[in-house]
Amino acid sequence: MRDTGDLIRRWACATAVLALVGAGTAGCSSAPGGPAAIEVDAATSLADQAVHVRITGLRSGEEVTVGSQAEDQQGKQWNGRAVFRADAQGTVALDGTAPTSGSYRAADGMGLFWSMEPADGDPEHASFYPPGMLQQSYRVTLTATAKGRPPASRTLTRRWLGDGVTDRRLTLAPDGVSGDLFLPAPGTPRHPAVLLFGGSEGGNGLAPAAALLASHGYPALSVGYFGRPGLPSALKDVPLEYFATAARLLAAQPGTDPGHLLALGYSRGSEAALLLADDYPELIHGAVVYSPSAQVNSGFPDRLSTAWTKDGKDVGLGPIPLDRVSGPVLAIAGADDKLWPSPLWARQIVQELDAAHDPYPHRALVLPDAGHGVGTFPYLAAGTRPAHPVTGEQTDLGGTRPGNAAAQEQGWPEVLALLASLSG
Template sequence: MSRFCEAAANSKGMDVGSLSDRRAYLRAVGGLGLASLAGCVASDAAPSVAVPSSALTDEPVPVVVKDLDPGASVTLRATARSRSGRRWESRADFVADDGGVVDVSERAPLGGTYDCADATGPFWSMRPADAPDGPLPPGARFTPPEGAYDVALAAERGGETLASATMTRLLFDPDVESRPVGDGLAGRFFAPPGDDPVPAVVHLHGAAGRPHLATGRLLASRGIAALTLQYFGDPEPTPDTLTEVPVEYVERAVSWLLGRDRVVGSIVGLFGFSRGGSLALLAASRSDAVGAVVGWVPSGLVWEGLGRGRAPAGTSAWSVDGEPIPFLELADADPGPPPTPALPYYEPALVGATEAQLDAAAIAVEDADAPVYLVSATDDARWPSTAFCDRVVDRLDAANYAREYRHDRHSGAGHYLRLPYLPTPGVSRDRLHVYGGTPAANARASAAAWSETVAFFRRSLSA
């Protein structure tokens, strides 16, 4: 069994919500009933595809083809449309068991777009239908339609459709509250349905400069209020570029979040991606109001900021009290024509830095008073996130850090982690950037990181 198969098998029990929570939610959106081709249960029943009618995107779902002839060959095809209207498709070839059943979670395909027993394989392995094999077209990446998208599943043999079903993948609970932040902050606030006080986090985006709204909505769907904060970019009062961004700005966001009636307790979490992960560690090291910090592919070192076109800015990415925080300069590199990795800017600079420079640029994570959860990718082509996270853990070890801390390394995965079970072919690179990883490794890492992050925040921020 491959590493992804092992992770997929383990994910069947992923803790993204209690059973009662899931049942209540599914009742609200129309029930879990099986959408399948009509047919009786007698031995001569027509083949059918059984799948839940709807589920949140982070839920593994059972897909079962039934009432086939024992030992019959069948192809399961899944198709969906991206936001642009492009058709994406996965394919898996199976042989039915002695009962005429193919349970996708238990049976490995003989061929297709993925290669192991995995309930989620038909979803994450979808590729553009016009590029079923080989390299993907430049910039091909599945961006789901806003809110939800349908996945059509068909059992085929010899070009004939034996049975079909359609399910809806929900990006978030439609009853999630959403509103702009204001009060001198740029961002959006998402709260779970209902009126009960809930734990809350501030989410910090990466160097692309765009808040991760989908992450905020899905967190709220799982009972965690989220402020997706924009800390640089177009809207006032943030800096135009990733240059000397005030750490105090995040502290203001924490205070704003604690002032909401829906937020329980006196602490909130920080959840940062890439550069945002570094900002989360910085803010946590300065604030007692931070009760949990999560960094996906972060750095525990302060780096040079990025100006227009993500060019080196000549000053720190972050500031405190109006002064730039000591930083490591990016290496003078020429990675060639796009798409390009960013590693040539970071790895030589890390290797060539003196101990004094490394000490000056290191984030004092040991000054935080919060549990820490770090996620890295060993094939990260943007920066060496695994080495960065190892340095954070070494620093916490040396300080005998009293709170929980953990670093999960995801072998073979790249920088571009995303919400679970969205198609991952195409996230290894785009027209401009190389991110690294394989579709299977990126799918495994995204699913595991999300499940562990939700569980971590629930555990750490419980009242």
């Protein structure tokens, strides 16, 4: 007669294998030579959502190397690596287990994603840009290798757009602005909306963040204001009316709650976001600012020029007035920002709102071990000393890669929570 315990073990193994159909090489065995299994809670997910990974089928105390591989938009391979010891049940849960060595050190379920490094070059000088950004998903392949066992692998899909989310490219003619409009699936109830713009890098770098916001239900418009066709080539004499045009376009969308339209600006873009919130309180109802400034600075890269204009006149240098802001303000900064004093300015923004007896929620979130790269959404690998896209100069942004990753993982949910608090 077959041993009852043996039957139970075989049934449990078969059940686990069925649950992992389509997962690549997988198995359920603690015997030497059998493959390990890579278990995930979501094989397909949004790019800003964590994936919970477990390695099973090992012996107690067995060493396993878990790797991550992805290809960037230039076809270059990026890799992460972490070595673990299995627990008494022959399992490694990445969320709660610190690797003994690898590309990251503390327990972090998404460490293999943000700690990836380019196959060639210094990771501190490089950033991972997925292929087909916004046009399609990208893939990350996980592997598990243990001595004497065949390797296991599993490919995960990371999406920019949730089901039904649309992306419409806007151009100066006929839209009046240059950017990308992302709208939640048709039929989604009205939600707060976000107008996004970046800093001195130019272009439209916050489009991925806008796509993810729309995927969470919030209409979002990311705009470029220089460094794109038809726009100025430098941060110089940018009219605030340009952003107001974009805000009105976003407010008119069927899924937008026009009473809760916020501006989100990063670095130099924080100046525009705060100016808009104060100059157009009937249109812009608060702001989220990353690595912010509390004052108007000169143009860039020509520091003798004026950055912003309104009504055809230069917006003068000096503190940004905040006495007319009509919505919440969240200022997020890295405590180790080496580009400019954003922690000081984030606190100053809150102090000025306090002094103006602003009735809306406002706070500064200064995150340790992070630099100017404190935002926005988490889990993409990025260095702390990149070449500036406009000047080409190597720039020390401060912070560390683990510090920035932790800050993004903490800061992004704060943005989503703020928007959720304004819904309904």
